[in-house]
Amino acid sequence: MAEDQAAIQSLGTQDRSIADEVQKSVRERKPLTLRRVIGNEYFLYVVSSIAFLLVWHHVAASGVFRGALSTPWQVVERFEGLMTDTLAGLTIWGHIWASTQRIFIGFVLASAIAIPLGLFMALNPYVDAIVKPVFDIFKPMPPIAWVSIAILWFGIGEPSKIFIIVIGTFVPCLLNSYNGIRLIEPELYDVVKVLGGNRWNEIIQVSFPASFPAIFAGLQISLSMAWTCVLAAELVASRSGLGFIIVQGMKLSDTSLVIGGMVIIAIVAGLSSVLIMGLEKLLCPWKREIAGL
Amino acid sequence: MKPKIECRNISKAFIQKGTQRVHVLQDISLEVRDNEFLVILGPGQSGKSTLLRIIAGLETPSEGSVQLDGREITGPGPDRGLVFQSYMLFAWRTVMGNVEMGPKLQGVPKAERRKTAQRYIDLVGLNGFENHYPHQLSGGMKQRVGIARAYTNGPQVMLLDEPFGQLDAQTRYFMEKETVRIWETDKRTVVFVTNNIDEAIYLGDRIVTLKGKLPGRMDAVYDVHLPRPREHTEMKFLELRQQITDASELVL
Numbered sequence: 001m002a003e004d005q006a007a008i009q010s011l012g013t014q015d016r017s018i019a020d021e022v023q024k025s026v027r028e029r030k031p032l033t034l035r036r037v038i039g040n041e042y043f044l045y046v047v048s049s050i051a052f053l054l055v056w057h058h059v060a061a062s063g064v065f066r067g068a069l070s071t072p073w074q075v076v077e078r079f080e081g082l083m084t085d086t087l088a089g090l091t092i093w094g095h096i097w098a099s100t101q102r103i104f105i106g107f108v109l110a111s112a113i114a115i116p117l118g119l120f121m122a123l124n125p126y127v128d129a130i131v132k133p134v135f136d137i138f139k140p141m142p143p144i145a146w147v148s149i150a151i152l153w154f155g156i157g158e159p160s161k162i163f164i165i166v167i168g169t170f171v172p173c174l175l176n177s178y179n180g181i182r183l184i185e186p187e188l189y190d191v192v193k194v195l196g197g198n199r200w201n202e203i204i205q206v207s208f209p210a211s212f213p214a215i216f217a218g219l220q221i222s223l224s225m226a227w228t229c230v231l232a233a234e235l236v237a238s239r240s241g242l243g244f245i246i247v248q249g250m251k252l253s254d255t256s257l258v259i260g261g262m263v264i265i266a267i268v269a270g271l272s273s274v275l276i277m278g279l280e281k282l283l284c285p286w287k288r289e290i291a292g293l
Numbered sequence: 294m295k296p297k298i299e300c301r302n303i304s305k306a307f308i309q310k311g312t313q314r315v316h317v318l319q320d321i322s323l324e325v326r327d328n329e330f331l332v333i334l335g336p337g338q339s340g341k342s343t344l345l346r347i348i349a350g351l352e353t354p355s356e357g358s359v360q361l362d363g364r365e366i367t368g369p370g371p372d373r374g375l376v377f378q379s380y381m382l383f384a385w386r387t388v389m390g391n392v393e394m395g396p397k398l399q400g401v402p403k404a405e406r407r408k409t410a411q412r413y414i415d416l417v418g419l420n421g422f423e424n425h426y427p428h429q430l431s432g433g434m435k436q437r438v439g440i441a442r443a444y445t446n447g448p449q450v451m452l453l454d455e456p457f458g459q460l461d462a463q464t465r466y467f468m469e470k471e472t473v474r475i476w477e478t479d480k481r482t483v484v485f486v487t488n489n490i491d492e493a494i495y496l497g498d499r500i501v502t503l504k505g506k507l508p509g510r511m512d513a514v515y516d517v518h519l520p521r522p523r524e525h526t527e528m529k530f531l532e533l534r535q536q537i538t539d540a541s542e543l544v545l
Contacts, residue, residue: 004385190351191381194370195395195446209385284427286385 059272070256075263078256087248088239096268098240102158102233103226103272106165111222114170115215118177121127123207143168144232156237161230168229169222176218180211213287216280223276227269242268295363296324297482298348303357304508305343316508317343317359321357322486323501323511325450330483332497334537335492340509341486342378345454348484349375361450371395374443376413380435382427382442388414389423389440395446404450413441416475433464440475450482457492469495473521495523495532502541512541 030036037043053072060071070078082092090098121128146167156158184206193201234243242265251259280287305318317340325331335341346352348359350369359366361373369375374395382391389407392414396406414423417437427435436456443451453472457465469492476483487493493500494517502512516535519529 027386187377187379187381187382188383190349190369190375191377191383191394191442192398193351193369194349194371194373194375195398195442197398201398205383209383212385284385285453286387286428 004048023275042225057230068255070259075256075260078254079260079264081224082260087245090240092245092264095241095245096264098244098267099234099242099265100272102161102230102241103165103223106162106229107169107222107226109162110166110169111173111219114173115177115218118174119181119207119211121174122178122181122211123203139171143171143229147232147236150233150238161233161238161241162185164229164233165226168225172221173218175213176221177211177215180218181207183214184210213280216276216284219276220273224269227265227272231265297327297329297362298325298484298512299363299365300324300344300348301357301359303344303347303354303359305340305347305352306355306508318347318354319508319510320511321503321511323514325482325484328480328482330496330498331370332493332500333484333486333503334341334488334493334500334541335486335503335509336488336490336505337504338507338509339503340507341488341503342454344503344509345375345452345484345486348450349373349452351375351504371399371446372448373450373452374446374448376436376443376451376453376456378458380427380432380439380459382435384427385441387424387426388419388430388438391427392441392445394409394442398540399446409447410441410445413444416444416478417441418471432460432466433468436460436468440472444475444479444481448481450484450520453483453485455488465489465492470522472496489523490534490537494519494537496532497526500537502537513537 019207025026052122057071059065060069079092084091085096094193103142117127117131123132143164146164150160150163150167154163188206188210192205197205231246234241235247238244238247242261245261245264246258249255249259249261300321300323303318303321304316306314306316309315319345323331333341333344343352347354348366350366350373353367383394383457386394389410393410396409401409411423414420417440419434419437419441422430422434427438430438439456440453454473457468460468470483473496485493485496487496497517500515500517502515503509504512515533517533519527519533523530
């Protein structure tokens, strides 16, 4: 009996300690040793980056590609010049802005139509039945296939480029918002029902917030799609933008210009992706963060 | 005294794959008294969750009827609160956001619903966790949120569907203790579904056992005349346990 009491006592303290179940990571201080520096992931990031640049430099300098590969330093120098000098009337900043602007307009336009449409399709079987057959025809079509028709329709100005971006980003935006709602645990709607809510409450309180992460996943895919599309459009016909820089470099056999254009696209596209990620963090503070991503 | 809930000859069949009829419940008749803690005990695949969902109004019986205070149940409503086995918390809302959801849907002003919500958050022992998101909580704490959410809506009847099925044995034992404490503080009519015989005897005023496999049928009703707080090691507890085990198909 006394033992029982003791057991319950100890269990009782555990009961109170549930309040401590929230997990917090603890960082321990360890002495700085060579082993730890070499094992440090940031140290390894720097090492691998420098190694990559060194290999690039040596391959370029050895002349294997007969001048068709410039060294990293040549690329940097070429673009340093472009910060003040102009190419087709624009500095490098002007070209970056030209592409970014197209992406932004096309991206906003596409998501403003595709996300609500995807949500409607998932929520209403009639909308689904009407839109789906048409959408299924366009779904597998690579957006680049639209480049020629876009130029025929809209000429070589801005509208044709924006059109292609809209086409390219539309599909992932719609699919993800659609699936975001379709994959919601149906019992979550039961919660709203039991609490006395109606269909409208279910949509506002469950469907929309629960589909947020999927919508953002769609935006990420759309964004990389948008960069592919803007590049394709600018490669074909353009007087500005990062795609234009690359084509120009090819025409002039200016390798530094081509490679630099590629690097800048990677940087700008990467930054825009980080921006979307930041927006998601802001709007979905409840999302569990996955380590290492 | 008139029963709080009365189930009369309930049968339920689901249509699967277009034509196949699956009988889940057959001829269930039971009464739940006012402020009673009734436990429905049955093995897996005995239709006990379906029975609870019928009382909640989320499913309609194929035959028979369920009445609450003499009125036929036709759909879900705030007079009955449901606690789910898999918690079903809104991941995008904090503990407070989850708990205040019921009154919020009824259009109760913010200050007032916050006050009620806070009372039940305190009651279930989550004081200080109001601004945590569900993924920051342990299983036991999540279900505390589920219980507080159901309570805050002010239901006359609490329906709990294997609420501690996902918890480890020790946490489960504490949550059972907590359930009794909460129920004794704020009495309601409770219908508690479980497949765990110890949990049933520990909690219930009465235990209704169901026979599996599908379709689930009524087996027996046991009155539990044990003083609270109960002890799993009490002689009478063990005797009743033996009696139910011998009579039912529950393999332990």
